[in-house]
Amino acid sequence: MKHCLLKPLSLDAWDDRYRELVQSGLIDPFYGGPLSRHVTASGDHRLERLRFDSSPAALRLWNFLLTENERLRQARAAGDRLVGAMKDLGTVPVMAFALKGLRAFYPDGTWWTPCLMEETDCLLPKAEALGIDASFCPVRAMLAAFQDGGHFPRPDFLICSAGAVCDDFSAIAQRLEKLGFPVLWWEIPRRRAPEPGETHSVLPGGMVTARELVDCVREELARVGKALAELAGQVPSDAIWKEGVQAANHVRGLLAELRRTVYRAPVPPLPAIEMLIAEMLAIHYCSDREETVAVLTDLLDEARRRLGTRVGVVADDAVRVFWVNPVADLRAMNLLEEWGGCLCGSDFMFTHAMDFIPENMPPLEALARMALADPMVGPAADRAARVVREARAAKAEAVVVARIPGASHSATEGRVILEAMRHALGIPGVEVEIAPVCDAMQPTLAGRLQALLETARARRMKKP
Amino acid sequence: MEVYLASPWIPRELVEVHGLVPRGLFCAPAFGTATPRMAEGVCSFAQQSLELARTHCGQDNAVVFGSSCDQMRRGFDLVGEPQKTNVFLFNLPATWQSDAAQHLFRAEFERFTRFLERLGGRRQADESAATIIDGARDARAKLRSLWNKLRARGFAECIARFHWDGRAIVEPASDANADAGVPVAVVGGPLTQAQLVILDAIESAGGRVALNATETGERSLGLETPFPGRAAGSTGGLARFFFSRIIDVWQRPNTRLYAWLRERIEERNVRGIVLWHHVGCDLWRAEAASLREAFGLPILTLDSEQAHSDRPRLAHRIAAFMEILK
Numbered sequence: 001m002k003h004c005l006l007k008p009l010s011l012d013a014w015d016d017r018y019r020e021l022v023q024s025g026l027i028d029p030f031y032g033g034p035l036s037r038h039v040t041a042s043g044d045h046r047l048e049r050l051r052f053d054s055s056p057a058a059l060r061l062w063n064f065l066l067t068e069n070e071r072l073r074q075a076r077a078a079g080d081r082l083v084g085a086m087k088d089l090g091t092v093p094v095m096a097f098a099l100k101g102l103r104a105f106y107p108d109g110t111w112w113t114p115c116l117m118e119e120t121d122c123l124l125p126k127a128e129a130l131g132i133d134a135s136f137c138p139v140r141a142m143l144a145a146f147q148d149g150g151h152f153p154r155p156d157f158l159i160c161s162a163g164a165v166c167d168d169f170s171a172i173a174q175r176l177e178k179l180g181f182p183v184l185w186w187e188i189p190r191r192r193a194p195e196p197g198e199t200h201s202v203l204p205g206g207m208v209t210a211r212e213l214v215d216c217v218r219e220e221l222a223r224v225g226k227a228l229a230e231l232a233g234q235v236p237s238d239a240i241w242k243e244g245v246q247a248a249n250h251v252r253g254l255l256a257e258l259r260r261t262v263y264r265a266p267v268p269p270l271p272a273i274e275m276l277i278a279e280m281l282a283i284h285y286c287s288d289r290e291e292t293v294a295v296l297t298d299l300l301d302e303a304r305r306r307l308g309t310r311v312g313v314v315a316d317d318a319v320r321v322f323w324v325n326p327v328a329d330l331r332a333m334n335l336l337e338e339w340g341g342c343l344c345g346s347d348f349m350f351t352h353a354m355d356f357i358p359e360n361m362p363p364l365e366a367l368a369r370m371a372l373a374d375p376m377v378g379p380a381a382d383r384a385a386r387v388v389r390e391a392r393a394a395k396a397e398a399v400v401v402a403r404i405p406g407a408s409h410s411a412t413e414g415r416v417i418l419e420a421m422r423h424a425l426g427i428p429g430v431e432v433e434i435a436p437v438c439d440a441m442q443p444t445l446a447g448r449l450q451a452l453l454e455t456a457r458a459r460r461m462k463k464p
Numbered sequence: 465m466e467v468y469l470a471s472p473w474i475p476r477e478l479v480e481v482h483g484l485v486p487r488g489l490f491c492a493p494a495f496g497t498a499t500p501r502m503a504e505g506v507c508s509f510a511q512q513s514l515e516l517a518r519t520h521c522g523q524d525n526a527v528v529f530g531s532s533c534d535q536m537r538r539g540f541d542l543v544g545e546p547q548k549t550n551v552f553l554f555n556l557p558a559t560w561q562s563d564a565a566q567h568l569f570r571a572e573f574e575r576f577t578r579f580l581e582r583l584g585g586r587r588q589a590d591e592s593a594a595t596i597i598d599g600a601r602d603a604r605a606k607l608r609s610l611w612n613k614l615r616a617r618g619f620a621e622c623i624a625r626f627h628w629d630g631r632a633i634v635e636p637a638s639d640a641n642a643d644a645g646v647p648v649a650v651v652g653g654p655l656t657q658a659q660l661v662i663l664d665a666i667e668s669a670g671g672r673v674a675l676n677a678t679e680t681g682e683r684s685l686g687l688e689t690p691f692p693g694r695a696a697g698s699t700g701g702l703a704r705f706f707f708s709r710i711i712d713v714w715q716r717p718n719t720r721l722y723a724w725l726r727e728r729i730e731e732r733n734v735r736g737i738v739l740w741h742h743v744g745c746d747l748w749r750a751e752a753a754s755l756r757e758a759f760g761l762p763i764l765t766l767d768s769e770q771a772h773s774d775r776p777r778l779a780h781r782i783a784a785f786m787e788i789l790k
Binding site (some may be wrong): 131132134160162163164165167168170171172173174175179185186189190195212215216217219223323379380381408409412416429 | 489504505506507531533534537539540541542545555557558559562563564565567568571575578639653714716717718744745746747749750752753754757
């Protein structure tokens with residue numbers, strides 16, 4: 001029996017839908033409202049080109065995402081201290097949110113602002129004027145946002161991981177410090193397999209690394225924890241960090257269930273773009289841990305309901321695509337579905353932020369292991385192995401590696417991942433570079449993605 | 465066996481102490497002479513290091529990469545299985561002010577020792593080891609003192625020779641005129657033998673390289689450390705000795721680099737900075753604005769692509785820069 005196809009909505013159509021929902025008794029959260037207000041109030045013009053899921057759960061998700069800066073300002077006004085965590089994508093916020101009165105966010109997230117505002121914000125040219133030109137990753141937008149103070153509120157405290165991180169990010173963060181924003185740097189060493197006879201530790205996600213690296217990161221996180229606790233006016237303790245780990249695992253559990261429900265479904269019940277945003281909530285809870293739980297719960301309920309009633313968001317014959325790396329332009333996720341694909345799995349560069357943090361060991365030890373499971377901290381081959389494993393489980397028919405313009409890791413990792421996929425699964429793959437606003441390159445993108453999807457379809461016919 | 469080191473911060477003395485022959489990969493005569501097959505976004509230095517590493521591994525030598533930048537780390541990943549090949553990645557901590565960074569360096573130091581033993585190296589007696597370490601320290605000190613006694617190329621070649629074979633051989637006659645030319649600093653990543661033409665071009669245009677702060681220049685000799693080899697007989701002491709001499713752009717914060725530069729730029733009355741970087745090197749390229757702000761000096765940025773393929777333009781740019789400084 002075929003699935004009922006639920007079409008996505010344009011921004012205008014969402015306004016009509018919003019009125020209907022309100023009339024039928026929709027209870028909006030405190031950050032709720034029609035989506036189009038983000039265009040008029042914040043200049044998020046890209047929303048006019050995006051297609052959205054039509055559920056109230058998706059509305060809540062988008063409103064949650066698009067009000068983050070506003071909510072951060074409100075939190076500060078209410079007395080909270082703001083922590084800007086940079087680069088580690090998922091570790092420091094677990095600790096910050098465990099302390100009363102602290103709220104963490106990633107200034108790195110500004111890399112989507114030029115996309116959302118269709119570059120009307122001029123953050124990228126401003127970053128260039130500050131010495132970081134277009135040959136660097138779009139995360140350079142963060143630099144200009146710090147300087148002009150018009151996007152996110154300036155954090156009270158900045159923490160950045162250093163060591164096995166992207167060169168472009170490290171360089172931008174260093175530039176930030178030179179511009180007068182002090183940074184607490186902590187070491188994340190490159191992950192490596194243990195040598196024969198060397199003591200080892202198992203990491204979330206199943207990788208194994210040398211014990212001494214875990215010790216190093218644990219020691220560093222203790223230093224970070226001490227600084228955070230000082231900011232919060234508290235005394236750091238394992239009990240505090242344990243609460244942070246448990247709360248993180250609650251979020252991760254919901255997300256794991258959502259991913260299982262959507263990615264394992266024969267036809268996905270939620271679109272790719274909403275899944276990308278939902279996954280992002282894992283890294284710092286979009287600055288509100290409790291609300292993240294509510295948002296994810298709504299999405300999961302919606303996905304289950306649709307699954308039960310055989311409602312999908314793409315055609316039954318959509319090609320199942322495993323996606324690697326986040327896209328600088330969110331529109332790319334819409335295009336994948338418009339051209340006949342669907343998302344069946346992902347590695348948006350923060351798989352470690354979705355793995356369960358072990359609770360059967362001291363919390364800083366567990367967090368150190370989690371930090372070392374970061375796919376960007378180790379060899380591309382490790383990342384490729386996980387992509388292969390998850391793509392196999394998701395019955396992926398094709399893989400897309402999104403190149404992040406100017407990112408140091410993008411120069412070589414795509415080839416490693418695609419080769420591993422071809423070798424292990426024999427499925428086609430393609431690497432595509434996606435600019436913050438990809439309209440100009442859409443014909444090229446269409447050529448490459450549509451060819452990939454056609455190749456994957458042709459393989460179906462060849463199978464006995 | 466020869467052990468090729470891709471970074472000057474990997475302790476070459478330790479290789480020698482184990483009876484093996486250390487060689488600075490970045491000083492290899494072949495480095496920079498070929499046009500590498502470059503993928504988009506790949507650092508040209510990392511790419512050439514990778515190709516030389518493959519060649520040397522094929523000749524039963526060993527190659528040691530440093531983890532100091534993403535491109536070199538990922539280059540190492542592409543050489544082959546560490547357990548099956550003679551390649552090693554030395555984890556150089558980016559941070560340097562914490563105990564954890566010190567501990568990490570020490571642990572890597574010990575792991576490197578095990579690697580050298582796996583290659584067949586045997587640690588010499590403490591007395592001999594101390595002689596090697598003290599000898600290298602003295603050679604570095606001697607080379608440091610030559611900054612104003614040789615012309616730019618001669619000084620760079622002396623340092624390259626030291627990284628290549630450990631010798632600090634200097635021609636007895638001084639060939640530099642410390643008062644001639646506009647004093648400039650050349651700051652940046654590795655300047656290979658094939659790229660020393662840049663130094664010549666600066667001098668030809670009326671400049672004088674008062675500070676070669678590239679990764680293969682005076683900076684590569686490291687900070688003078690108070691620990692003599694004999695006193696640093698313990699593993700921990702030796703690790704501290706080697707860790708404390710690193711001065712580089714990838715350190716976080718990289719204030720140590722700026723402090724080192726400031727001392728010399730002021731002392732030597734430097735009037736302009738030539739920022740040298742390899743194509744694809746984010747770490748150095750990002751420093752242009754910070755260098756300008758920190759020292760208030762004009763900056764000329766040069767990259768390895770220009771040095772390789774467009775020398776007339778390179779010479780014109782350098783000449784124009786010197787005109788401005790005059």
